[in-house]
Amino acid sequence: MKLIKLDAIDSTNDFLKALSSQDELENFTTVTAENQTKGKGQMGGKWQSEIGKNLTMSVLVKDFLFDNEQVFNLSVAVSLAVSEVLKSLNIPDICIKWPNDILSYNKKLVGILIENTIKSDGRIVSVVGIGINVNQTDYTDLPNASSLAVISGKTFEKEEIAVLIVEKLKEKIELWKTSAALLWDDYFNSLFKKGVPMPFSNLDNKNFMGIIQGVSSVGKLQVLLEDDSVAEFEIKEVKMLY
Incomplete structure (x- = not known):
């Protein structure tokens, strides 16, 4: 894989998107940065990270998505790839919080942001942003977050993790x-709180009880409500209260 290592950048996703628009980059070109000044999360949220302690990376993925209806497939593949790498590093109790946060012991370790661009010839080119809390240990202002170091009690080599993730992602893609249905099953079975009654909050900040049933093919969360109907929610339309 082609690896571009930066000391500081506003956003590895933005850098890689700009690079890919100007040059015919090889598939799975990866950018990492020690310091990301304007890291992005889902739906415009910010990704905060202590300088030099965590893994901030973006990966170019081409020739996988060919239809807008398929874009969540990449989220499934990336989530599973990152989850399996963390399990291989002996990080316990790994699960996927819809759509693609990775948790351990209910604490967020990984945020994933996938940005897709449709080219003039119809091809879909994706930039996969992955932020992993690796060696940072202070989460005073982020009570729902943790890191590989906090959970395991040891430090990790960030670049080695980046290489493992890209290789695992290639494998999943x-x-x-041949095994798309199997990978979807793996994703369903890894979902945080799947099948467990739990409270949610909607866009109107109204709380309700529901049970996660699964995720639709286009990435909507399917929740069984108290009236036995199943509602589907887009990202940011619903929040899990845990």
Whole structure:
């Protein structure tokens, strides 16, 4: 894989998107940064990270998505790839909080932001942003977050994790050609709080009880409500209260 290492950048996703628009980059080109000044989360949220302590990376993915209805497939593949790498590092109790946060012991370790661009010829080119809390240990202002170091009691080599993730992602994308249904099953089975009654909050800040049933093919969260109907929610339309 082609690895571009930066000391500081506003956003690795923005850097890689700009680079890919000007140059025919090889698939899975990866950018990492020690300091990201304007890291992005889902729906315009911010990704905060202590300088030099965590893994901030973006990966170019081409020739996988060919239809807008398929874009969540990449989220599934990335979530599973990152989850399996963390499990291989002996990080316990790994699960995927819809749509693609990775948790351990209910604490967020990983945020994923995928940005897709449709080219003039119809191709979909994706930039996969992955932020992993690796060696940071102070989460005073982020009570729902933790890191590999906090959970395992040891430090990690960030670049080695980046390489493992890209190799695992390549593996998942190749596997998708023959085993898409199996990968979707793995994703469903890894979902945080799946099948467990729990409180949610909607856009109007109204709380309600529901049970996560799964995720639709386009990435909507499917929740069984108290009246036995199943509602589907887009990202940011619903919040899990845990």
